[in-house]
Amino acid sequence: MKQSGNTILITGGGSGIGEALAQRLHDAGNTVIIAGRRRETLEAAIAGRTNMHAMTLDIDSPDAIEAFAREVIAAHPALNVLVNNAGIMRYEDLGARRDLNDAEATITTNLLGPIRMTNALIDHLKAQADAAIFNVTSGLAFVPLVAAATYSATKAAIHSYTISLRDALAGQVEVIELAPPAVQTDLTPGQRTREGYQPLGEFADEVLALLGQSPTPKEILVERVKFLRNAEAEGRFDAALAAITALAKGGGH
Structure with a gap:
C-alpha cells in the first residue's frame, strides 16, 4: 500500500481504533472519509482537518x-482504499437459553457488514490504481474469548474471508488484515481505562509503523497481539484460552 495520496474510506471511523487510524492516515497525506451512524461524533473526529470527510x-x-x-463513489471518485472497521462487541452467557438479539446483531454488523460493503465497492476498487482493502479482525479471531463467543466467531470468520478475498483479488486489489489486541477504546463499558489493555495512541502509532514497511505485511500484527495470533502454531492454544478466560472471569472484561 502506498503511504500517501490515497483516498481512504474507514467504516466506524468516528471513535476508537477507526478514529485514531483515520487521523494518522490523514496526517500522512491521505484524503480520508469516515463513516458511522452518529453525525456529531463523525464531525468531531474531522474537526479542523482539510481533506477529511464524514458520511x-x-x-x-x-x-x-x-x-x-x-x-461515496460519486463524491470521491478517487476512492482506492476501504477499511472495514465498524464492529460491536457484546458479552453473552452460553450456558443457558437466552435472547439471541445481541448475537444476531453482532453477526450482522461484524460479518455481514464488511462482506456487503466490500461487495458494494469491489468493482470500483478494482478499477483504481494502488487499491487496497483492510479488514479489521481481532486477536480473538485466533483464540476466542468465551464471554464474547459470537464476537470472537465473527472475527474468526472475517479472518478466513480475508484469506479467500486476498487470493481472489491477487494482482488487482491488495488485501490486508489488521488484528488488534485488547485496546483502550469504548468498544465495551469501561474498556477505555482498563488496565493491561494497550493505549489507543500507542496502538495506532505501531500500526502506522507496520504499514510503512515494504512490502506491506498481509497481516498487521502489533507485538501485543502475537500472544493470541501465534498461540496455536507455538503449541500454546489451550494455555492462551485458559489465560484470557481467567482474565474475563476475574473482572477483566
Whole structure:
C-alpha cells in the first residue's frame, strides 16, 4: 500500500481504533472519509482537518450500504482504499437459553457488514490504481474469548474471508488484515481505562509503523497481539484460552 495520496474510506471511523487510524492516515497525506451512524461524533473526529470527510452509514442495512456506496463513489471518485472497521462487541452467557438479539446483531454488523460493503465497492476498487482493502479482525479471531463467543466467531470468520478475498483479488486489489489486541477504546463499558489493555495512541502509532514497511505485511500484527495470533502454531492454544478466560472471569472484561 502506498503511504500517501490515497483516498481512504474507514467504516466506524468516528471513535476508537477507526478514529485514531483515520487521523494518522490523514496526517500522512491521505484524503480520508469516515463513516458511522452518529453525525456529531463523525464531525468531531474531522474537526479542523482539510481533506477529511464524514458520511453517515447504517452498516446493518443492505440497502443503506448500497446507497452509501453509490454516494461515496460519486463524491470521491478517487476512492482506492476501504477499511472495514465498524464492529460491536457484546458479552453473552452460553450456558443457558437466552435472547439471541445481541448475537444476531453482532453477526450482522461484524460479518455481514464488511462482506456487503466490500461487495458494494469491489468493482470500483478494482478499477483504481494502488487499491487496497483492510479488514479489521481481532486477536480473538485466533483464540476466542468465551464471554464474547459470537464476537470472537465473527472475527474468526472475517479472518478466513480475508484469506479467500486476498487470493481472489491477487494482482488487482491488495488485501490486508489488521488484528488488534485488547485496546483502550469504548468498544465495551469501561474498556477505555482498563488496565493491561494497550493505549489507543500507542496502538495506532505501531500500526502506522507496520504499514510503512515494504512490502506491506498481509497481516498487521502489533507485538501485543502475537500472544493470541501465534498461540496455536507455538503449541500454546489451550494455555492462551485458559489465560484470557481467567482474565474475563476475574473482572477483566
